[in-house]
Amino acid sequence: MVVQTERDDTTWYECETCGLLFDEQSDATDHERMCDDSDPSYIQ
Numbered sequence: 001m002v003v004q005t006e007r008d009d010t011t012w013y014e015c016e017t018c019g020l021l022f023d024e025q026s027d028a029t030d031h032e033r034m035c036d037d038s039d040p041s042y043i044q
């Protein structure tokens, strides 16, 4: 699921599965929909 977090007065949305951070909730949601924990190979 997507976790909302604040850093440096900016709200970020984190994919709880792989830990990627997004500045747009819709981006995080789209990512999370495709993301599963079987292959976190695209770490930034």
Ligand SMILES: [Zn+2]
Residues within 6 Å of the ligand: 015, 016, 017, 018, 019, 020, 031, 032, 035, 036
């Ligand atoms: Zn992810």
